[in-house]
Amino acid sequence: MRPGRAVAGCRLSQRRRPPEYEEQPKMPDSRIALATAAHPDDVEFMMAGTLALLADAGYECHIFTIGNGNCGTVTHTHEEIIRIRGAEGHSAASVIGATYHEGLANDIEIFYDPELLRRVTAVVREVQPQIVLTQSPQDYMEDHQNSSRLTVSACFCRGMRNWVSHPWVAPTMQDVYLYHCQPYGSVGPLREHIAPSFIVDVTDKIDVKEEMLRRHASQKEWLDVSQGKDAYLAAMREGCAGMGKLAPRPVAYGEGFRQHLHVGLSAKDGDPLGEVLRERVQNLWAVVWECGSVGVWEFKLPHTPILPYRLPLRAHLPPQQRGRWAAGRRSRPHRPPGCPAACSGPRSAARRAGRSPSWAPERSPSSDATCGRR
Numbered sequence: 001m002r003p004g005r006a007v008a009g010c011r012l013s014q015r016r017r018p019p020e021y022e023e024q025p026k027m028p029d030s031r032i033a034l035a036t037a038a039h040p041d042d043v044e045f046m047m048a049g050t051l052a053l054l055a056d057a058g059y060e061c062h063i064f065t066i067g068n069g070n071c072g073t074v075t076h077t078h079e080e081i082i083r084i085r086g087a088e089g090h091s092a093a094s095v096i097g098a099t100y101h102e103g104l105a106n107d108i109e110i111f112y113d114p115e116l117l118r119r120v121t122a123v124v125r126e127v128q129p130q131i132v133l134t135q136s137p138q139d140y141m142e143d144h145q146n147s148s149r150l151t152v153s154a155c156f157c158r159g160m161r162n163w164v165s166h167p168w169v170a171p172t173m174q175d176v177y178l179y180h181c182q183p184y185g186s187v188g189p190l191r192e193h194i195a196p197s198f199i200v201d202v203t204d205k206i207d208v209k210e211e212m213l214r215r216h217a218s219q220k221e222w223l224d225v226s227q228g229k230d231a232y233l234a235a236m237r238e239g240c241a242g243m244g245k246l247a248p249r250p251v252a253y254g255e256g257f258r259q260h261l262h263v264g265l266s267a268k269d270g271d272p273l274g275e276v277l278r279e280r281v282q283n284l285w286a287v288v289w290e291c292g293s294v295g296v297w298e299f300k301l302p303h304t305p306i307l308p309y310r311l312p313l314r315a316h317l318p319p320q321q322r323g324r325w326a327a328g329r330r331s332r333p334h335r336p337p338g339c340p341a342a343c344s345g346p347r348s349a350a351r352r353a354g355r356s357p358s359w360a361p362e363r364s365p366s367s368d369a370t371c372g373r374r
């Protein structure tokens with residue numbers, strides 16, 4: 001394991017100007033994965049199963065939380081909780097042999113600003129990842145959204161010689177492939193439902209994921225008091241079980257992702273996560289439309305344009321989803337491209353009835369409450 005260099009303690013006086021210009025060689029694809037998130041334990045909640053699978057596949061894994069978790073307590077002082085949560089982050093990462101990079105900013109102070117972006121860029125350049133997992137650009141919490149934006153931008157400008165990181169780390173030119181995990185509850189801040197584009201089967205890593213989450217003992221103890229014994233761990237399992245049910249071939253536990261557009265991040269389009277975890281990735285999620293009385297399920301395949309196939313909905317949805325779709329059939333008019341004139345839309349009947357559409361997982365009150373406290 002290549003040790004991560006500490007960059008969290010950068011001060012302005014430590015800034016260094018870039019060295020004289022040198023042509024950066026094209027670096028070979030690394031076998032390094034980096035998971036970033038706003039707070040200690042966010043990675044464990046949303047992405048740790050997939051990261052554990054990448055570790056098993058031989059990837060050098062890193063976890064980087066941009067926030068230091070200083071607001072995640074009602075008992076400790078600022079300094080105490082930062083130290084505690086940093087130690088918990090290291091402990092959780094050690095479960096899968098990953099390197100942990102401690103937070104750079106206080107909770108709620110994760111803003112999309114140049115100084116923080118320079119510091120996040122330093123970590124990305126230092127780690128030199130090929131695969132980056134990060135949070136959803138739409139999420140209930142500004143910290144999560146800003147962390148996602150900072151990660152995307154840091155990956156984008158990792159190779160820009162004139163973008164000065166703090167501290168200075170030489171630009172890197174490896175291809176980067178970026179994946180966004182699901183937001184909490186698979187819903188955005190405007191109540192929009194957000195569907196993953198693929199599901200990773202993490203069934204045999206769910207215990208590892210739970211152990212990683214258990215290492216964040218300060219959060220578990222706090223929530224045990226307020227929400228019941230092990231609610232913290234149960235909420236994580238519920239979320240993964242909901243994702244698993246979304247897969248076309250349902251699995252016990254899954255993690256959902258959407259891949260970021262490759263432009264600016266890699267020389268050519270690709271999907272190394274899908275290639276490495278091929279047998280565990282169900283890569284066909286899907287835009288579901290409904291035309292008249294016949295549903296169509298449109299999906300993409302790896303490395304092909306979206307929507308090459310149309311298949312009868314009822315023939316390919318699992319039985320429980322067929323039933324839920326049938327319940328939501330009488331809906332607002334909607335005409336996707338190419339639909340016949342007598343086309344009706346898919347989702348509004350369910351919305352009028354106050355229910356989620358079929359592709360959204362059941363929302364867990366305990367999960368929402370858990371996230372609201374970090």
Ligand SMILES: [Zn+2]
Nearest residue numbers: 038039042374
């Ligand atoms: Zn969080």
